[in-house]
Amino acid sequence: MDSHYEVEFTVRGDDFLAAGEASNQIKETLIMLGVPSAISRRASVITYEAEMNLVIHSGGGTLRAVITPEKLTIQATDRGPGIPDLHLAMREGFSTAPDRVREMGFGAGMGLPNIKRNSDNLEIESEVGKGTTLTATILFHEGPGDRR
Amino acid sequence: METGIKIIEGSCKGCVNCIKSCPTEALRVVDGKVRILSDLCIDCGECLRSCREKALALDEDDWDLIRSHGPATLMADPTFCAQFSHYWTPGLVRKALASLGIKDLFDETARAFDLAAFATARQIEEASKESLPLISIYCPAVVRLIQVRFPELLHRLVETETPLETGTLLWRKETGSDEGVILVTPCSAKVMLVRGPVGREKSTMGHVVSVKRLARDLLAAGPKVDGAALDPVGSRWLAWALRGGESRHIKAFSKKNITTMAVSGLRNTIDLLQDLELGRLKGVDFVECRVCDLGCIGGIGNAESRFLSELRLSRQPIEWVATEREKADLADLYETGIWKLEQPIQPRPRPSLADTLDEAMKKLKTMQAVYAELPHIDCGACGRPSCRALAEDVVRGEGEITDCVFKLRERISVLGEEITALSGKLPHAFHERKHAK
Numbered sequence: 001m002d003s004h005y006e007v008e009f010t011v012r013g014d015d016f017l018a019a020g021e022a023s024n025q026i027k028e029t030l031i032m033l034g035v036p037s038a039i040s041r042r043a044s045v046i047t048y049e050a051e052m053n054l055v056i057h058s059g060g061g062t063l064r065a066v067i068t069p070e071k072l073t074i075q076a077t078d079r080g081p082g083i084p085d086l087h088l089a090m091r092e093g094f095s096t097a098p099d100r101v102r103e104m105g106f107g108a109g110m111g112l113p114n115i116k117r118n119s120d121n122l123e124i125e126s127e128v129g130k131g132t133t134l135t136a137t138i139l140f141h142e143g144p145g146d147r148r
Numbered sequence: 149m150e151t152g153i154k155i156i157e158g159s160c161k162g163c164v165n166c167i168k169s170c171p172t173e174a175l176r177v178v179d180g181k182v183r184i185l186s187d188l189c190i191d192c193g194e195c196l197r198s199c200r201e202k203a204l205a206l207d208e209d210d211w212d213l214i215r216s217h218g219p220a221t222l223m224a225d226p227t228f229c230a231q232f233s234h235y236w237t238p239g240l241v242r243k244a245l246a247s248l249g250i251k252d253l254f255d256e257t258a259r260a261f262d263l264a265a266f267a268t269a270r271q272i273e274e275a276s277k278e279s280l281p282l283i284s285i286y287c288p289a290v291v292r293l294i295q296v297r298f299p300e301l302l303h304r305l306v307e308t309e310t311p312l313e314t315g316t317l318l319w320r321k322e323t324g325s326d327e328g329v330i331l332v333t334p335c336s337a338k339v340m341l342v343r344g345p346v347g348r349e350k351s352t353m354g355h356v357v358s359v360k361r362l363a364r365d366l367l368a369a370g371p372k373v374d375g376a377a378l379d380p381v382g383s384r385w386l387a388w389a390l391r392g393g394e395s396r397h398i399k400a401f402s403k404k405n406i407t408t409m410a411v412s413g414l415r416n417t418i419d420l421l422q423d424l425e426l427g428r429l430k431g432v433d434f435v436e437c438r439v440c441d442l443g444c445i446g447g448i449g450n451a452e453s454r455f456l457s458e459l460r461l462s463r464q465p466i467e468w469v470a471t472e473r474e475k476a477d478l479a480d481l482y483e484t485g486i487w488k489l490e491q492p493i494q495p496r497p498r499p500s501l502a503d504t505l506d507e508a509m510k511k512l513k514t515m516q517a518v519y520a521e522l523p524h525i526d527c528g529a530c531g532r533p534s535c536r537a538l539a540e541d542v543v544r545g546e547g548e549i550t551d552c553v554f555k556l557r558e559r560i561s562v563l564g565e566e567i568t569a570l571s572g573k574l575p576h577a578f579h580e581r582k583h584a585k
């Protein structure tokens with residue numbers, strides 16, 4: 001049997017009440033598996049920010065976590081509007097979140113930069129009008145955890 | 149591992165009311181009696197509030213027995229001084245206690261709380277920007293919660309020992325006494341300061357009794373004390389009984405302007421720690437969390453209504469500016485390092501399902517399969533707080549799927565059908581006789 005574990009959650013767009021639930025459950029899963037806390041902390045940041053982006057910007061999608069003995073892969077997929085300028089979107093402080101979202105305390109433009117900082121590898125494929133797929137990887141044996 | 153909570157088995161009816169009150173799902177009902185999974189318990193006391201049978205209690209020492217051994221010396225929690233309408237300042241409480249032959253350590257306590265605030269103010273000033281906010285260690289339930297659920301935040305805990313311990317240490321150092329000291333606790337969490345402290349090997353306080361128990365004795369005796377001659381006991385420490393008091397104290401001793409945040413209640417504490425974990429508290433320097441409503445006056449081991457305590461505390465005249473003499477004393481004490489935790493606080497994660505990732509993944513899959521078979525209504529009849537918890541207990545070898553009443557009924561009905569089918573089958577000998585007729 002090839003050794004891997006997978007969880008997948010549907011994240012609804014604009015559902016701010018449920019926001020954070022998927023990332024919480026992924027964190028619980030990692031703890032059950034005995035993944036070291038330095039790694040689950042980085043994973044928490046990635047899953048939470050990716051989940052929030054699904055909620056705020058994409059109209060909803062899926063959040064998936066795949067664990068193998070070597071690595072943890074977190075993938076957020078949506079069929080939303082896509083990101084026209086990836087380079088710009090990665091910049092700290094850049095955000096297109098509407099005012100109504102900012103009033104709730106979201107949309108500081110730190111999500112993607114924080115995801116980048118906490119992953120060992122990050123790939124974003126996005127096409128305007130088609131959607132976005134974000135794939136972040138954390139390696140388990142990449143020396144002691146915190147890369148901040 | 150120990151907890152600050154005692155189970156009174158004879159009183160437990162196995163009603164399972166308590167199991168859902170636990171924020172870390174540490175309670176089970178097995179064979180009709182409640183059990184605590186001490187790995188998960190944070191001593192918050194929520195279950196005590198939820199049990200109508202009083203089958204869960206603070207694990208305190210027997211006050212009458214302690215009294216029978218002679219004079220007693222108390223390290224009283226600040227909430228103790230907010231319990232009485234007649235004795236409404238530490239000076240008056242001191243006199244009332246003295247009339248019963250009980251000694252207090254209020255002076256040392258006042259100095260220790262000053263010292264804790266002073267030392268914490270220094271740590272905040274010296275911390276790098278990324279390591280802020282620092283988190284208070286004053287509520288032991290919060291410390292345990294962080295150890296169990298938020299180990300990523302451990303490095304933010306201040307290195308300040310609880311002033312209740314430091315006060316006792318100060319007194320011992322200055323008097324050379326090795327007499328027993330009794331902690332007067334407002335809660336199950338602080339029971340653990342004596343029974344199993346975090347951040348030090350062993351407490352120098354030998355016993356622990358609840359505020360409620362002592363207040364009851366004092367009220368029953370009702371000694372008359374003279375209100376005119378107030379002892380000049382400092383009162384800043386009393387503020388710690390209320391949410392925000394510690395923060396206020398630290399601010400008073402800070403050289404620069406600091407931003408603090410204080411929340412009380414379990415739900416608020418968890419929400420705030422979650423925000424903090426996700427890095428959403430930029431610009432905050434210090435975070436004070438108390439799991440009890442309104443702060444320690446809301447602790448389950450108090451006698452007085454928390455609302456009256458709050459009112460009384462809000463009327464205490466508090467001098468926030470330390471005198472020159474107090475300041476000099478603090479600077480000296482700070483240098484001695486007596487205020488410091490002995491050891492770093494370690495994570496205490498829930499044990500994983502298995503030792504290797506590979507095994508754990510297999511078990512987690514089994515757990516999902518077990519969970520999928522359950523009805524997902526979290527009815528509690530299996531003695532677990534949720535269907536998910538039962539599935540986990542099953543793969544950990546601590547339960548059976550038939551602990552679920554619905555699964556049990558299914559099995560029985562399958563069994564019943566088999567029995568009916570079997571009973572319809574006649575032995576061959578009878579068949580032949582039928583034919584013979």
Ligand SMILES: Nc1ncnc2c1ncn2[C@@H]1O[C@H](COP(=O)(O)OP(=O)(O)O)[C@@H](O)[C@H]1O
Pocket residue numbers: 049052053054056057058078080081082083089090094095096097106107108109110111112113132
């Ligand atoms: N899944 C997505 N679909 C469409 N646009 C996105 C998505 N994720 C991010 N973006 C764009 O990238 C910007 C930056 O994202 P982020 O750094 O997370 O900041 P924030 O979410 O606070 O706006 C967003 O404002 C949005 O324009």
Ligand code: SF4
Pocket residue numbers: 159160161162163164165166167177181182198199200201202203204
């Ligand atoms: S609430 Fe819990 S401890 Fe109290 S009687 Fe019911 S099962 Fe027992």
Ligand code: SF4
Pocket residue numbers: 191192193286287288289290334335336337338438439440443444445446447448
């Ligand atoms: S808030 Fe105070 S009384 Fe309540 S558990 Fe924490 S330390 Fe005890």
Ligand SMILES: [Mg+2]
Pocket residue numbers: 049052053107109110111112
């Ligand atoms: Mg974002």
